[in-house]
Amino acid sequence: MKAHILILLFVALPCLATGCHTPSSSIDGDPMLSVNTLIDAPDDYAARRVGTDAYPIPPYAKFLKGVRICLNPGHGGDADRRGFKRGPTGVREAEMNLRVAQYLRDFLVACDADVKMTREDDVLLTYEERAAIANDWGADLFVSLHHNAIDNKPEVNYTTVWYHGEVSYRPSNLDLARYLCDGLYDALALPRITDVPLKSDHLMYKDGFAVLRHAKVTAALCESSFFTNPDEEQRLRRPEYNLREAYGLFIGLARYAAAGLPRARLIASPNELRAADGGADKRSAMPIEAMTMTPTVSNESGIVFELDDGLRRRKAWGHERNMILPDTIAVRIDGRRVQHEFHDDGSRYLLRVEAPVERPPGSYQVEVQFQNMNKNSVLNPYFTVEYGG
Numbered sequence: 404m405k406a407h408i409l410i411l412l413f414v415a416l417p418c419l420a421t422g423c424h425t426p427s428s429s430i431d432g433d434p435m436l437s438v439n440t441l442i443d444a445p446d447d448y449a450a451r452r453v454g455t456d457a458y459p460i461p462p463y464a465k466f467l468k469g470v471r472i473c474l475n476p477g478h479g480g481d482a483d484r485r486g487f488k489r490g491p492t493g494v495r496e497a498e499m500n501l502r503v504a505q506y507l508r509d510f511l512v513a514c515d516a517d518v519k520m521t522r523e524d525d526v527l528l529t530y531e532e533r534a535a536i537a538n539d540w541g542a543d544l545f546v547s548l549h550h551n552a553i554d555n556k557p558e559v560n561y562t563t564v565w566y567h568g569e570v571s572y573r574p575s576n577l578d579l580a581r582y583l584c585d586g587l588y589d590a591l592a593l594p595r596i597t598d599v600p601l602k603s604d605h606l607m608y609k610d611g612f613a614v615l616r617h618a619k620v621t622a623a624l625c626e627s628s629f630f631t632n633p634d635e636e637q638r639l640r641r642p643e644y645n646l647r648e649a650y651g652l653f654i655g656l657a658r659y660a661a662a663g664l665p666r667a668r669l670i671a672s673p674n675e676l677r678a679a680d681g682g683a684d685k686r687s688a689m690p691i692e693a694m695t696m697t698p699t700v701s702n703e704s705g706i707v708f709e710l711d712d713g714l715r716r717r718k719a720w721g722h723e724r725n726m727i728l729p730d731t732i733a734v735r736i737d738g739r740r741v742q743h744e745f746h747d748d749g750s751r752y753l754l755r756v757e758a759p760v761e762r763p764p765g766s767y768q769v770e771v772q773f774q775n776m777n778k779n780s781v782l783n784p785y786f787t788v789e790y791g792g
């Protein structure tokens with residue numbers, strides 16, 4: 404009971420101070436058509452607080468450096484749809500999503516992550532356009548930012564993070580979702596949870612969320628809390644609460660990067676195979692020297708990958724030890740599991756599979772999966788190989 408009263412006080416006090424039950428502008432006084440429904444904050448609100456005692460940058464956040472993160476604030480350009488994605492007093496989801504994304508960007512940029520936003524303004528983009536921004540850029544991670552809604556259940560308020568399809572669809576999506584969820588748990592500390600917070604988008608639609616379905620990079624979609632909960636709606640108007648949420652997402656991403664982002668790189672194929680670059684991994688994720696080394700591990704023809712556990716290159720004590728869980732290594736050609744050879748000489752990992760010699764000439768998809776010692780999976784596991792027969 405005491406805790407209940409404390410929570411109510413916490414919610415009520417800022418509202419008394421700011422009069423936050425009235426959206427700041429509306430069309431014809433109709434709150435369900437209003438815009439700028441959040442409490443105003445200066446443009447540098449987050450930037451001035453990044454790295455302060457309240458929002459410290461942990462030392463492990465240094466591993467975000469150079470990680471390409473595409474942030475996708477959900478919705479936008481939809482204020483004229485009366486009541487669309489709005490809380491009980493008319494606060495718009497599109498606006499809270501954008502502000503959380505902007506604040507999250509400030510944290511990430513402070514750690515030298517590469518950040519791209521799918522939208523900076525209150526504009527409408529299709530789901531395909533949003534995913535294409537991440538795909539074409541060669542993002543490592545694609546994070547969609549949303550807040551949730553439910554009809555006729557104002558008491559509901561918890562965090563969910565969504566992945567596409569089956570758990571096997573792209574295991575790295577689960578890594579991203581898990582770290583984001585844990586960060587949100589810590590930052591928002593909502594009193595209620597759903598018992599399994601990582602959800603498949605097939606629960607919502609037969610083909611899942613379009614934005615996740617079109618993503619060709621590691622992707623997840625956060626529904627951080629429910630704006631249909633009246634208390635939460637008012638919290639979500641406040642810049643300090645948006646910043647707290649952004650900080651939780653930032654911490655989640657920093658922990659993920661610190662645990663190592665595994666990658667695979669196609670480094671050689673036999674003469675009759677012309678390799679196309681792997682998946683959406685358009686840039687060199689591996690050290691340059693990896694590309695100039697002897698391309699095969701044996702005299703037999705085969706397809707050779709160099710694996711990167713995301714950890715060894717830090718040269719920490721013990722870095723020459725194997726940090727890839729051998730039983731998690733799996734290679735599939737067009738979905739069919741094939742034999743592989745795994746070699747670790749203490750400085751680099753090589754993975755070799757036979758060319759699809761028994762198959763007709765054509766284009767084959769090769770999938771390379773493994774987990775590093777922190778159970779993180781390959782960011783971009785898909786490669787296209789042309790087999791000439």
Ligand SMILES: [Zn+2]
Nearest residue numbers: 477496549550
């Ligand atoms: Zn949404």
